[in-house]
Amino acid sequence: MKAKEVLDNLKRRFPNEPEYHQAVSEVLGTIEDVYNEHPEFEKSNLIERLCIPDRIFSFRVTWVDDKGQVQTNMGYRVQHNNAIGPYKGGVRFHASVNLSILKFLAFEQTFKNSLTTLPMGGAKGGSDFSPRGKSNAEIMRFCQAFVTELWRHIGPDTDVPAGDIGVGGREVGYMYGMYKKLARENTGTFTGKGIEFGGSLIRPEATGYGNVYFLLQMLKTKGIDIKDKVVTVSGAGNVAQYTVEKLISLGAKVVTMSDSDGYIYDPDGIDREKLDYIMELKNLYRGRIREYAEKYGVKYVPGARPWGEKCDIAMPSATQNELNGDDARTLLANGCFAVSEGANMPSTPEAIDEFLKAKILYAPGKAANAGGVSVSGLEMTQNAQKLSWSSEEVDQKLKDIMANIHAQCLKYGTQSDGYVNYVKGANVAGFMKVAKAMMAQGIL
Ligand code: NDP
Ligand code: 2IT
Numbered sequence: 100m101k102a103k104e105v106l107d108n109l110k111r112r113f114p115n116e117p118e119y120h121q122a123v124s125e126v127l128g129t130i131e132d133v134y135n136e137h138p139e140f141e142k143s144n145l146i147e148r149l150c151i152p153d154r155i156f157s158f159r160v161t162w163v164d165d166k167g168q169v170q171t172n173m174g175y176r177v178q179h180n181n182a183i184g185p186y187k188g189g190v191r192f193h194a195s196v197n198l199s200i201l202k203f204l205a206f207e208q209t210f211k212n213s214l215t216t217l218p219m220g221g222a223k224g225g226s227d228f229s230p231r232g233k234s235n236a237e238i239m240r241f242c243q244a245f246v247t248e249l250w251r252h253i254g255p256d257t258d259v260p261a262g263d264i265g266v267g268g269r270e271v272g273y274m275y276g277m278y279k280k281l282a283r284e285n286t287g288t289f290t291g292k293g294i295e296f297g298g299s300l301i302r303p304e305a306t307g308y309g310n311v312y313f314l315l316q317m318l319k320t321k322g323i324d325i326k327d328k329v330v331t332v333s334g335a336g337n338v339a340q341y342t343v344e345k346l347i348s349l350g351a352k353v354v355t356m357s358d359s360d361g362y363i364y365d366p367d368g369i370d371r372e373k374l375d376y377i378m379e380l381k382n383l384y385r386g387r388i389r390e391y392a393e394k395y396g397v398k399y400v401p402g403a404r405p406w407g408e409k410c411d412i413a414m415p416s417a418t419q420n421e422l423n424g425d426d427a428r429t430l431l432a433n434g435c436f437a438v439s440e441g442a443n444m445p446s447t448p449e450a451i452d453e454f455l456k457a458k459i460l461y462a463p464g465k466a467a468n469a470g471g472v473s474v475s476g477l478e479m480t481q482n483a484q485k486l487s488w489s490s491e492e493v494d495q496k497l498k499d500i501m502a503n504i505h506a507q508c509l510k511y512g513t514q515s516d517g518y519v520n521y522v523k524g525a526n527v528a529g530f531m532k533v534a535k536a537m538m539a540q541g542i543l
Contacts, residue, residue, distance in 0.1 A: 100134050100146050102127035109150060116199035118419060122206050122444060123150050125451070129523040130530045137534075143542055145534055152179040152205055153186075155198070158248040160226060162240045174245050176224035176252055176260075179205035182536035184218030185256050187472065187479075189263030191225035192241075192270065200419070201225055204263070207443055208472070210529030211465040214504045217476035222258055224249065230265045231385075242273035250278050255286040255482070261475050262291045264418065267337055267382075268303065272296075287482030290475035299478035301493040302471075306441060307341025308494070309470015309501050310414060311349070314439040316505035317460040320519065323436075326350035331410040333357045334417030335381050335388050338441040338468065342414055343374055355405035357417060358388040362405040364398040365391075409433040416441030424449030431457050440464035451522060458518045466504050466525040473500045 106124050113119065127146075134140055160174040175198060178186045188208040191201070201223045209221025228241055253260060262271055268291060275289040275296070282288070292298035301308070318325060328351045332339050335356045343353045352368035356377065365373070373395065380386040392399030406413065406426035413435055415422050419442065427450035430438070437460040440446065444464060446454070454461035474497055481487050488496075504525075511531075512524020537543075 100131060100141055102131045105146055105150065108147075113202075116202060118199045118444070119202040119206065121448065122203035125444075125448060125522070126206075126210065126526050126530070129526040133527050133531065134534075139538065140534060143538065145537060148537065148543075149180065149209075149530075149533065150206070152177050152202060153181065154178050155202075156249075156252050157198070160228070160241065160244045160248065162237070162244040164237055165234050172226045172228040172241070174224070174226045174248055175201050176249060176258070177201045177205035177222060178252070178258060179221040179223070180209045180533060180537075181220035182533050182540060183213060184220050186222035186258035187212055187219035187261075187475065188222040188224070189261045189472075190266045190270075190274070191223070191263040192228045192230050192265035193225070194227055194229040194231075196225045196227045203419070204443055207465050209533060210526060211469045212472055212476075213529040213532045214466060214507060214525060215469050215473045215476060215500055216503055217473060217500075219472065219476050222260075223263070224260055225263065225266075228265075230270075235269075238270065239273045242270050243277040246274045246277040247281070249274075250281045253278070253288055254282070255284075255288050255479070259287075259475070259479060260289055261472070262337070264336070267291070268293060268298075287479065290478040292478070297478070297482050299474055299481055299487070299493060300490040301497060302474045302478055303337065304341040304344070305474035305497055306338045306468050306471030307343070307416070308345045309473065309497055310338070310342055310416070310439055310441045310467045311345040312470065312498050312501040313462055313467045313505060314412065314414070314437065315349075316502055317437060317439065317462060317521075320509075321460070327352060328411040329354055329409070330412045330414060331355045331405045331408050332414045332416055332441075333362065333405055333421060333445075334415075334442065335377055336417070338471070339416040340374070340378055340381070342416055342441055343369055347371055347374065351412075354410065355408055356388060356391070357405055359417075360387055361389060361399055361401035361403055363388055363392045364400070364405065364408055365395065366397070406430055410435055412437045412439070414439050414441055415445035417445070418442055419444040420447050421445045422450050423447045424453060426450060427453035431459070436460060438462070439467045441468050443468065455520060455522065460519075460521075462508075462521045463525055465529065466508055466521055469504055470497050470501055473497060
């Protein structure tokens with residue numbers, strides 16, 4: 100396999116899908132050597148079978164807004180690969196959603212899920228529906244309409260959706276309710292459900308907590324203590340909130356959070372009380388992060404991302420390509436020595452090159468943010484056993500899984516000079532498991 104040829108071919112066959120090309124390119128560049136050590140892979144054209152999704156569903160979603168007007172959106176589910184378990188991955192509701200974005204996310208999910216040690220394949224779904232400014236009733240009607248199409252393609256052992264941008268506990272609840280009405284079964288086909296109807300404790304916290312657990316593992320390799328370290332976080336949603344919560348509890352100082360309109364800089368650090376305010380602002384009132392700056396009298400920078408602020412550690416937790424080459428150079432010039440990604444593919448290829456060149460601790464999303472889907476996997480196990488575990492039990496399992504993912508990265512990513520290339524480590528470890536599973540199951 101020549102990575103460039105495979106990529107050129109995919110670009111020709113699937114034009115105008117830049118995010119998908121970017122995600123594939125990043126993986127192919129790091130697995131080429133190990134792939135070529137296995138001639139049996141090439142003989143069965145494993146690489147194309149792994150890069151092209153198994154199937155994609157797309158459908159129109161029709162719903163009625165509060166003014167009585169009939170609206171349409173597009174809905175999708177990309178079932179990428181089920182070699183190691185049922186298709187599994189979140190659902191994203193955001194105006195920017197298109198097939199390129201969902202194909203990149205489903206591709207990444209396949210490798211991420213492989214790393215979790217749990218039996219889950221990779222998928223992603225979503226809609227270009229924007230939850231921004233919508234009433235609760237509109238959200239419910241949209242979720243119900245979306246599932247009216249989606250439900251045929253999912254099930255507890257075939258495909259299990261969850262949340263992502265714009266989809267949290269409220270949306271999962273509405274989707275699961277409609278799913279049950281149509282499918283007439285109660286086996287937990289969604290994860291991230293409410294605690295009263297089969298959800299797992301720690302699922303809301305899992306992505307953010309997991310990212311911090313992964314960061315702690317990386318810091319340990321250098322003997323660095325997290326206490327008093329200055330951290331910049333982007334985003335103010337599910338992942339960012341619980342990243343900040345865990346960082347505060349460990350004595351780190353978080354100085355930024357952001358949303359799609361801008362970022363706040365709080366030189367004193369966001370403490371527990373201020374975080375509670377943000378959670379209420381974002382989760383209850385769907386407010387803007389700007390309001391934090393007004394309430395606490397700190398700097399707000401509209402239309403910008405927080406990477407210009409001096410920090411020891413950066414944790415991008417909003418969206419893809421939110422940290423570019425210039426941002427990376429600024430972070431490095433300011434002394435940043437660790438980057439751990441809560442979001443999926445937040446750093447551009449140029450930014451990743453800068454981090455690797457500077458040999459800082461850099462964890463790609465598919466390793467660092469795997470805690471969310473890991474606890475989703477644990478939710479599936481609890482549902483199958485018809486019991487629920489305590490917070491302590493789930494949290495301990497999450498810590499163990501993140502430590503295991505870190506160990507896999509060390510195994511496959513440690514270079515001869517001792518530097519750990521977590522990008523290569525995560526990609527090779529994730530790839531080898533899926534590849535072996537595919538080979539064992541024949542040409543499909
Ligand atoms: P939320 O919808 O809860 O929050 C998203 C946050 O990012 C909001 O602050 C939002 O701002 C901001 N944001 C979204 N889109 C953009 C954009 N285009 N430009 C700038 N800011 C943006 O989502 P999550 O916290 O769940 O997801 C955040 C990231 O983490 C995503 O990349 C997701 O794929 C990834 N992830 C999520 C997991 C999960 O379990 N939820 C698991 C693993 C990864 P605003 O409030 O203005 O919309
Ligand atoms: O990107 C992700 O890993 C998620 N949005 C969570 C997926 C899941 O199935 O919990």
